[in-house]
Every structure is written in C-alpha cells, then in structure tokens.
Amino acid sequence: xxxxxxxxxxxxxxxxxxxxxxxxxxxxxxxxxxxxxxxxxxxxxxxxxxxxxxxxxxxxxxxxxxxxxxxxxxxxxxxxxxxxxxxxxxxxxxxxxxxxxxxxxxxxxxxxxxxxxxxxxxxxxxxxxxxxxxxxxxxxxxxxxx
Amino acid sequence: xxxxxxxxxxxxxxxxxxxxxxxxxxxxxxxxxxxxxxxxxxxxxxxxxxxxxxxxxxxxxxxxxxxxxxxxxxxxxxxxxxxxxxxxxxxxxxxxxxxxxxxxxxxxxxxxxxxxxxxxxxxxxxxxxxxxxxxxxxxxxxxxxx
DNA sequence: CCTAATTAAGAGTATTTTATCTTAATTAAA
DNA sequence: TTTAATTAAGATAAAATACTCTTAATTAGG
Numbered sequence: 598x599x600x601x602x603x604x605x606x607x608x609x610x611x612x613x614x615x616x617x618x619x620x621x622x623x624x625x626x627x628x629x630x631x632x633x634x635x636x637x638x639x640x641x642x643x644x645x646x647x648x649x650x651x652x653x654x655x656x657x658x659x660x661x662x663x664x665x666x667x668x669x670x671x672x673x674x675x676x677x678x679x680x681x682x683x684x685x686x687x688x689x690x691x692x693x694x695x696x697x698x699x700x701x702x703x704x705x706x707x708x709x710x711x712x713x714x715x716x717x718x719x720x721x722x723x724x725x726x727x728x729x730x731x732x733x734x735x736x737x738x739x740x741x742x743x
Numbered sequence: 744x745x746x747x748x749x750x751x752x753x754x755x756x757x758x759x760x761x762x763x764x765x766x767x768x769x770x771x772x773x774x775x776x777x778x779x780x781x782x783x784x785x786x787x788x789x790x791x792x793x794x795x796x797x798x799x800x801x802x803x804x805x806x807x808x809x810x811x812x813x814x815x816x817x818x819x820x821x822x823x824x825x826x827x828x829x830x831x832x833x834x835x836x837x838x839x840x841x842x843x844x845x846x847x848x849x850x851x852x853x854x855x856x857x858x859x860x861x862x863x864x865x866x867x868x869x870x871x872x873x874x875x876x877x878x879x880x881x882x883x884x885x886x887x888x889x
Numbered sequence: 890c891c892t893a894a895t896t897a898a899g900a901g902t903a904t905t906t907t908a909t910c911t912t913a914a915t916t917a918a919a
Numbered sequence: 920t921t922t923a924a925t926t927a928a929g930a931t932a933a934a935a936t937a938c939t940c941t942t943a944a945t946t947a948g949g
Contacts, residue, residue, distance in 0.1 A: 598746055598861070604937085628895085628896070638938055638939075640938075640939060641939080644898090647896080647897065650897095657897085658896080659897080661894045661948075663894075663947090691744045693752075694752050706877065714867065790927090804925085805916060806923095809926065
C-alpha cells in the first residue's frame with residue numbers, strides 16, 4: 598500500500614531531518630548533507646525541496662554555507678500542508694476505485710467505507726505538526742492520537 | 744491519494760459488476776461484456792481476472808458463452824482477499840516513509856500514527872465482503888461509470 | 890576580482906506501471 | 920468438421936514516475 602509518492606517520502610524525511618537539527622545554530626541546512634545522510638539522490642531532493650521553497654514552507658539561500666531553512670516554524674507546519682504541495686490539492690479527495698464521478702451524490706460501492714478512512718487520515722494529517730513528528734524520532738514511544 | 748493500483752481498481756469493479764449480475768441465470772460472465780460496460784481495456788482486464796482465476800477466487804471457461812464466475816460465493820470473499828492477490832501479500836504492511844527497516848523495533852517518526860490508520864483499513868478490508876459492497880450498488884441503483 | 894560552494898531550472902534518461910497487440914488453446918454450435 | 924467466440928499467455932508499446940545530468944545564478948571568502 599503505497600500512499601505517498603517518492604517525492605513526498607523524501608520531502609518528509611528531509612523536513613524531519615531538519616526538525617531534528619534545530620536547536621543547533623545553523624540556520625540553513627545543506628541539501629547535499631541531507632541527501633547523503635538520508636541516502637536520497639541529491640538532484641532529486643533538490644527539486645523536491647525547491648517546490649517546498651516555492652510554496653513558502655521553506656526558504657533557501659545560495660552560495661557557500663547555503664541551504665534550506667524553515668520559513669514557518671515547524672510547530673505550525675501540518676503534515677497536510679506538505680503533502681498538499683507535493684501530492685496535489687486533491688490528495689484527500691480521491692475515489693478508492695478511481696471513478697471520476699464518485700462523490701456524495703453518486704457514491705461508488707466503496708464510497709461510504711472509504712470516506713471514513715479518508716476522514717481519519719485527513720484529520721491526522723491536519724492536526725499533526727512536523728515538530729510533533731520530529732519529536733517522535735527523539736522519543737519514539739510517544740503515542741499521538743486517541 | 745492513490746491507494747490501489749489500476750489492476751485492483753479494475754479487478755474490484757469487475758467483481759462488483761459480477762455481484763450485481765448474480766440472480767440472473769448466466770453462470771459465466773463475459774470479460775468482453777465487462778470491459779465494455781465498465782470501459783476498461785479488454786486485454787488488461789483479462790490479465791487481471793486471470794490472476795484472480797489462478798488464485799481460485801474465480802473460475803473461467805473458454806469458448807462461446809464462456810467467461811468468469813465466482814469460484815467461492817462472494818459472501819465469503821473479503822476485499823482483503825482480492826487486494827492481497829492483486830497488490831501483494833504485504834499490502835497492509837508498509838511504511839509511510841518507505842523505509843525498509845521500519846517496524847515496531849525501529850519505528851520511523853510516522854510509525855505509530857500510520858499503524859493505526861493501517862489497522863483501521865485492514866480491519867475494514869478483512870471484514871467486508873464483495874457481496875456487501877455489491878449490495879450498496881444495488882441499494883443506491885447506481886452504475887459504476889459516470 | 891576570482892574561486893569554490895551552493896541552490897535553481899530545465900533537459901535528458903531509466904524504471905515501473907499501464908495498456909495494447911498477437912498468437913495459441915479451448916469450446917459450442919452450425 | 921469447420922467456424923466463431925471465447926480465455927490464456929506472452930511480447931510489445933505507451934505513459935507515468937523516478938532519477939540523473941548539465942548549465943546558470945547566487946554568494947561567501949580569499
């Protein structure tokens with residue numbers, strides 16, 4: 598079950614890495630460093646983070662000791678903000694059977710069932726911050742939602 | 744958010760179509776007919792249903808008035824049975840960030856969160872039958888395609 | 890100013906997924 | 920027995936996704 602594209606997987610992993618590095622003084626985190634530490638293609642990661650920069654979640658700086666930094670504190674960045682940029686606006690609004698006309702008016706046989714799952718997923722993504730997720734890395738026994 | 748491959752989407756739609764046709768007399772349902780009614784590539788659908796035949800969910804018959812039929816009553820076929828065949832055994836056991844080592848011992852930052860969503864999905868798929876899903880189609884008097 | 894280190898941008902390539910095409914095997918009916 | 924209607928199986932092609940490469944722009948530091 599692959600829910601996120603590689604772009605989102607890599608993007609989220611990089612953002613969580615950045616959350617982990619905060620507290621240190623370095624404002625900008627090098628994309629090269631992240632690509633090496635996380636074993637992600639440098640050029641591919643660059644492109645992914647570029648789109649997060651263009652949507653103002655990150656800020657970037659070129660030249661020596663440049664890199665990317667949060668443009669918004671990660672306490673205020675929801676997982677949904679990230680996936681909406683990397684996967685598209687309609688991420689939480691798909692039909693399980695891929696039927697274009699499916700919706701409340703014309704539900705497919707999976708609709709009610711899938712709707713509930715999607716709502717739970719959406720709720721989690723919309724109420725969980727990058728900072729919270731990053732925290733789990735440090736304290737991996739934390740449980741998030743009811 | 745694309746959870747199922749096209750193979751699963753098409754396979755499920757065909758199976759639900761077959762559930763809808765039961766009660767009529769025809770034992771075998773023609774793949775050609777389904778491909779036309781559901782607007783799915785005939786050859787592609789044939790391959791998908793072949794793998795359901797090979798895993799004994801369906802039975803097939805060649806020659807005029809041949810086709811595929813349920814080998815097990817759809818009241819006993821769980822959605823999970825179908826997706827396990829069409830998506831692979833590990834369908835409900837993936838990491839949201841795509842990390843190969845992720846698990847209870849070495850959870851990624853998304854693990855606990857994702858685990859709960861997966862469990863809900865798995866539970867629904869494992870407790871819902873094709874017949875139940877098909878019933879919804881009949882109840883709401885809908886056709887599958889827009 | 891010059892050089893090296895970095896991100897930006899876009900073209901190009903590879904891999905995977907999805908779809909099509911071709912041929913073979915099976916079966917019912919004329 | 921011949922023909923047409925079907926599924927089976929595998930090769931091929933197209934499209935989408937994932938990844939790589941090249942060049943340009945920016946910036947710090949010598």
